[in-house]
Amino acid sequence: xxxxxxxxxxxxxxxxxxGHRLVYLDNAATSQKPRAVIEAVKRYYEWENSNxxxxxxxxxxxxxxxYEGAREKVARFIGAADxxxxxxxxxTTSALNLVASAYGPSAVSAGDEIVIxxxxxxxxxxxxxxxxxxxxATLKYIPMQPDGHIELADAEKTIxxxxxxxxxxxxxxxxxxxxxxxxxxxxxxxxxxVMVVDGAQSTPHMKINVQDLDCDFYALSGHKMCAPTxxxxxxxxxxxxxxxxxxxxxxxxxxxxxxxxxxxxxxPWKFEGGTPIIAGAVGLGAAIDFLESIGMDAIAAHEQQLxxxxxxxxxxxxxxxxYGPRNRKVGLVTFNLDDIHPHDVATVLDSYGVAVRxxxxxxxxxxxxxxxxxxxxxxxxxxxTEEDIDRLVDGLIQTKEYFG
Numbered sequence: 001x002x003x004x005x006x007x008x009x010x011x012x013x014x015x016x017x018x019g020h021r022l023v024y025l026d027n028a029a030t031s032q033k034p035r036a037v038i039e040a041v042k043r044y045y046e047w048e049n050s051n052x053x054x055x056x057x058x059x060x061x062x063x064x065x066x067y068e069g070a071r072e073k074v075a076r077f078i079g080a081a082d083x084x085x086x087x088x089x090x091x092t093t094s095a096l097n098l099v100a101s102a103y104g105p106s107a108v109s110a111g112d113e114i115v116i117x118x119x120x121x122x123x124x125x126x127x128x129x130x131x132x133x134x135x136x137a138t139l140k141y142i143p144m145q146p147d148g149h150i151e152l153a154d155a156e157k158t159i160x161x162x163x164x165x166x167x168x169x170x171x172x173x174x175x176x177x178x179x180x181x182x183x184x185x186x187x188x189x190x191x192x193x194v195m196v197v198d199g200a201q202s203t204p205h206m207k208i209n210v211q212d213l214d215c216d217f218y219a220l221s222g223h224k225m226c227a228p229t230x231x232x233x234x235x236x237x238x239x240x241x242x243x244x245x246x247x248x249x250x251x252x253x254x255x256x257x258x259x260x261x262x263x264x265x266x267x268p269w270k271f272e273g274g275t276p277i278i279a280g281a282v283g284l285g286a287a288i289d290f291l292e293s294i295g296m297d298a299i300a301a302h303e304q305q306l307x308x309x310x311x312x313x314x315x316x317x318x319x320x321x322x323y324g325p326r327n328r329k330v331g332l333v334t335f336n337l338d339d340i341h342p343h344d345v346a347t348v349l350d351s352y353g354v355a356v357r358x359x360x361x362x363x364x365x366x367x368x369x370x371x372x373x374x375x376x377x378x379x380x381x382x383x384x385t386e387e388d389i390d391r392l393v394d395g396l397i398q399t400k401e402y403f404g
Contacts, residue, residue, distance in 0.1 A: 001298045007383040009034040020353030023388045028173050028379035030223045040286035067278050070285030077288045079209030084267035091232035092200040093123040095219035100127035102244045110136030113163040117142050118369050119172045122362040124198040147325045148175040155184050163193040170202035174363050175324035176332040182213045207296040227287035231280030248273040299382050303331030306380045313393045331380030340403050342376040348399040
């Protein structure tokens with residue numbers, strides 16, 4: 001994998017910020033888009049733009065083929081058994097909320113348990129928190145080890161026959177931890193619970209097979225994997241999706257509408273009410289083609305190399321605190337520098353053209369667990385290089401000097 005050549009396929013990276021070549025290290029928030037994706041969306045609007053499914057004219061057929069073709073690509077990319085198991089959503093947040101709202105109320109009642117972790121993004125915490133409040137269920141947390149990883153023994157103790165839902169991120173957007181979701185799914189199933197996986201931070205960076213994981217639901221966002229914003233996916237096992245009622249009603253998702261009752265389309269369309277995110281799906285399909293042309297295993301190996309290099313370089317800076325396990329499998333490092341506020345660190349880095357994220361990263365319970373109000377985070381992707389990390393380190397040294 002030649003990241004320098006790959007970088008040339010991302011137009012936005014060919015610019016200077018504050019007089020310095022842009023080094024984009026905020027990929028956990030959103031990735032940049034290659035020309036192949038930009039051109040696919042442009043072509044859709046110039047050549048195929050129409051509403052899907054019901055139109056019999058040529059443009060309608062082109063748009064439908066492009067939209068449903070993207071669904072087929074997603075199913076193959078994550079190893080789903082059937083395209084009916086692929087629901088297009090606005091992103092991971094809406095996908096997780098769909099499960100909590102459409103599946104949760106029928107599965108959870110007073111006295112039942114919902115199990116999550118303290119490292120969850122708010123999108124995979126608040127929906128379950130609110131479901132527990134509405135139903136009278138108990139929200140439980142699997143304990144975390146001092147470096148942030150989870151032991152299966154702790155999961156075994158936390159998940160009980162009263163547990164109905166276990167929800168967990170595959171990769172933490174703060175700690176860089178790769179959670180043992182396959183093994184925890186097995187524990188959940190032995191106790192009669194379903195397994196919900198937040199795949200926002202895993203899908204862009206490693207090969208995913210939902211059948212091998214044996215998760216019941218899996219959510220992902222397109223914009224973190226080179227696709228446009230506003231498009232995401234909920235995967236669900238077919239039997240579970242068929243038993244669920246839709247939560248949005250209107251066009252596209254109906255079979256027959258009467259004055260006093262209506263019936264719904266079959267999967268996956270019963271969950272896609274209204275005009276769908278057609279251009280976003282087209283862009284997601286193009287992003288999948290782009291990623292597969294490189295190879296997910298190659299991307300994962302490249303990011304692990306970058307993460308190890310970054311951990312070694314950052315560990316050499318006096319006063320810098322690194323969070324999460326030392327050995328990383330994903331390209332993400334979270335840190336604080338002396339007593340300098342992370343927003344100030346990010347501001348100085350930006351003056352050198354280095355873009356990082358600062359704040360609580362939509363993980364306030366995890367920040368409290370870390371005893372930090374906020375952190376800085378550098379996250380890498382396929383177009384980043386060791387030279388980018390050197391620029392980050394140089395910027396952090398300059399930051400220390402700036403604040404004395």
